[in-house]
Amino acid sequence: MMPDSQRIVITGVGLAAPGGASTLAEFRAQVLAGRSGISTLEMRYMGVHPAGLCDFPETKYRKKRDNKRGTRAGCLGVYCAGEALAESGIDFTQYRLDRTGVYMGLTEHGTVETENEVYNISQYNYNVDYWTHHHNPRTVLNNPAGEITMTFGITGPHYSVGAACAAGNAALIQGCQMLRLGEVDVALCGGLSECTGSFGIFASFRAQGALAEHADPTKASRPFDQARNGIVISEGGCVFTLERLDKAQARGAKIYGEIVGYAMNSDARDFVLPYGPRQAECIRLALDRAGMTPADIDLVNTHATGTKQGDIEECRAIAEVFAGCENLRVNNTKSIIGHAMGAAGVLELAANLPAFEDGLAHPTINLDELDPECALPGLVSGEAQKLPRAETILNNSFGMVGINSTLIVKRLVAK
Template sequence: MSEHTFTQRIVITGVGLTAPGSSNLTEFRANLLAGISGISTIDLRYMGVHPAGLCQFEETRYRKKRENKRGTRAGCIGVYCANEALVDAGIDFSTYDRAATGVYIGLTEHGTVETENEVYNISQYDYNVDYWTHHHNPRTVLNNPAGEISMNLQLTGPHYSIGAACAAGNAALIQGVQMLRLGEVELALCGGVSECVGSFGIFASFQAQGALAAHSEPARASRPFDRDRNGIVISEGGCVFVLERLDRALARNAAIYGEITGYAMNSDARDFVLPYGPRQQQCMEAALKKAGRMPADITIINAHATGTKQGDVEECKAIRAVFSDCPATWINNTKSVIGHAMGAAGVLELAGNLPAFTDHLVHPTINLDNLDPDCTLPNLVTNTPVELERVDTILNNSFGMLGINSAVIVERCVVC
């Protein structure tokens, strides 16, 4: 394998997504710029009504109702997003080999929804396991969403899921870049999926931690950086990117959203749930180094901030430490609009910012009425968009439980 392979430029040429309040990138971007929340409510088994981000999309556009019923909600979301991404990229596999196409999907968790539903089902029959579905195992294996995508699209290259807590979407994106540069695949479908609104256990766990958001107005429940924030709004969603080597994309005259130039992942190695700013700082610095960029080169930082006190504060400390003298760097947050989509969070939030390369707008953080003094950041965009002369570089933060951190840098693609 030549050294040139490892330095290949990797670009994003397709985006398919569903998020609370939108089922494609155009709708998603419009909602972000207008500050229109996608948060509503869900009536949970055992727990009652809570704010949540729910997705509405055409579930039978790419496979039949019978197939969706046999599969999983995560698989349904994944199949929709992957197909939408390929359509957006203009790929019909006349120029790419299905056997050389990889599918890499990030997950925070998988199988919880199916297991809870099956336990509830057999409880109606005095816990007789004869009523347990024979579909349970293929539904709950970790590679399920990636596998459902590969079956639907008849892709015979590698498929697998990447468990990286709430950094999983970024982790899958990084995996796709690496596999393309290694020459293991010619085309990569990378992204993340979350079906966690179907699990009362996830809501109950956050509530037990004192980290589940509550608000009389659901649309105002997700409040990162706000003094009155009280936790996470749990959301479902998905986003899949088409990644290609630049030379292949140019050869077929593909439209290019951006070029992935830097990334990093590291670990806090400290606590099960509590984040640690100094390690997040090191992660951002490592991504900048890989991209060959200085902090002042970054135009937009999409902050991970979930609406928990320590999480928001630790990230703000890290951002201030790296970007303390960067007057042309602007900061926003996407979870204020769509909640926390867990394994899909990183890629959805990156997707929502990609159009800034062409419209030059930094979408706002909404619901920020009373800034927590510990979350003070230079150029934090609040409540209304900011228009810039140009946007060249986006840094996307995504952090998760067990202390896993990720940062991805995407730049306006310039072809010399």
């Protein structure tokens, strides 16, 4: 068994989720109830569309003027990181600020800020004299992670991990690796999305035929359903505090779970079309690194976004890997909160992490007519369901340009 100094555990969770949840307890109550976090947004040039929007105390950790100078992703990141630190009980008497790392997953960054500036100068006949001097520091990729370090005085390494919609998982993997290498002693890891601020992201998904539409926005996000017609774009953020097990136990920290396995790979095939066989390989590699078999997994949280082929490819991968695993349960969080892009994987993990305590799998909602090609055994629909066993969670996150990630978290058993 791996020594405790190499075992990585989650000791804090901070989040802002579509629908107004700004604590883990609120978010867990929302997903267990199957209460949609989707409303509507009137977007420049695009009209009104379903979207997932967050409501959280934006000035809890920094002043309004700092939020205005920074970015929406930075604002989300600062709040979530502050909550993760507070939840973990870290006050930097046991740890050093220069031995703390900040790793944030992003699908993209700078699109919102650039669109806003182009629109701004359009009001002045495109005179670039009206272009803000804040643009460059707002649009560098490390901006949200850097805003976190400036707010909390963290002087260790910070950077963003660009991995499309697998970025949240990728940032957690990065944090685990840096802790195991001894580069840092605490890692703030997570994912952020400010995508609801960009008309271009909405327009591009619509051009691909992948932007969800429904008369009732709460029913627009419907992975696995026969009537699904695309993605609901959401903003959001989630940050985890990661530590080595021995240090966390020595200071008496609450431990949410242990990260025991992870994997990333590439389809190497297409810009947007996912590929189930590579996803299956990614899942198997994570299981192998965790020293587990498919029968050891109790709950799979799917990436499924509500696109026709994307859902089918992942379902094929899961059905292949977990064939014969009768006690497995499968759910989908995007049906409730939409697709929070860089924050998707970590928000979805947070939604399911309390299953170690309450033993429940939250439901997949809006599943009125199951697509036969998505008919996974153990798919939890409609209402929350008691898990036969609640020891392990496997979290999938996949992204454009063929990037796949799988993360496995295990309930820590007291010695």
